[in-house]
Amino acid sequence: MSKSVRRTAICLAALLGVALGLSAQAATVSSGSATHHHAVRSGHRGLYGGKTWEGKEHVFETVFTPDGLRIYMFTPERTPASLEGASGTVTLKFKDGSTKELTLAPQGPASGDKTIYYCTMHPDVMKTEAGKCPKCNMDLVAQNRFFGAADLSQAKPGTVTAEIHLTGLGGNEKEVTFTEVNGHGRNGNPKTEGTSSGGAKS
Numbered sequence: 357m358s359k360s361v362r363r364t365a366i367c368l369a370a371l372l373g374v375a376l377g378l379s380a381q382a383a384t385v386s387s388g389s390a391t392h393h394h395a396v397r398s399g400h401r402g403l404y405g406g407k408t409w410e411g412k413e414h415v416f417e418t419v420f421t422p423d424g425l426r427i428y429m430f431t432p433e434r435t436p437a438s439l440e441g442a443s444g445t446v447t448l449k450f451k452d453g454s455t456k457e458l459t460l461a462p463q464g465p466a467s468g469d470k471t472i473y474y475c476t477m478h479p480d481v482m483k484t485e486a487g488k489c490p491k492c493n494m495d496l497v498a499q500n501r502f503f504g505a506a507d508l509s510q511a512k513p514g515t516v517t518a519e520i521h522l523t524g525l526g527g528n529e530k531e532v533t534f535t536e537v538n539g540h541g542r543n544g545n546p547k548t549e550g551t552s553s554g555g556a557k558s
C-alpha cells in the first residue's frame with residue numbers, strides 16, 4: 357500500500373466516521389417526531405467544519421470564511437447532493453446594522469478549499485482526493501457548493517447573520533430559508549433557525 361493510498365484510506369475512514377456519527381445522531385433525534393424538520397439542531401459540525409441545518413429532504417452546511425460563505429448541500433444520509441438547477445440569495449446582516457446582498461449560483465471548489473469527491477452513482481463513496489469509484493470505476497466528482505463573496509475577515513464570532521434562501525432544489529423540497537450566525541470562535545454562540553417549503557408532504 358503506497359503512502360498516498362494509505363493516507364486517503366485514513367482520511368476516508370475519518371470522513372465516514374463523522375458521517376456515520378451524524379447519521380446516527382439524526383436518526384435518534386428524528387425518530388417518532390412528526391415535525392423533525394423544525395426541531396433544528398444547531399452547531400453540529402459538518403464534513404467541511406461548518407454548521408449543519410436540516411430541511412425536510414436536504415441537509416445544508418454553511419461555512420463562514422474570511423472571504424465569504426460557502427453552502428454545501430447533502431442528502432439526509434449526509435452524502436453530497438447535486439446543486440444543478442439551484443440558485444439562491446443571502447442577506448448578510450452585520451452588527452453595526454449594515455447589510456449586504458449576495459447572489460448564489462453553484463460552483464466547483466476553488467483551489468485550497470477542502471473538497472469532497474464522490475461517485476454520482478454511489479454517493480456513499482466519498483474521498484478527500486480525486487480518483488475512481490471502487491464500485492463502478494467512474495471518476496469521482498468534486499462536490500459543488502454555493503459561494504457568496506464578502507469580506508468577513510474582521511467579523512468577530514456571533515456578529516454576522518446570514519439569511520439564506522435557496523430555490524430550485526431537487527426532490528419535493530424545492531426551496532428553503534434558514535439563518536446562520538457566524539461562530540468560528542469557541543464563544544460564538546451559534547444559533548440556527550429556518551423554514552422549509554416544497555411540494556408533497558410525506
Ligand SMILES: [Zn+2]
Nearest residue numbers: 475478489492
Ligand atoms: Zn460508483
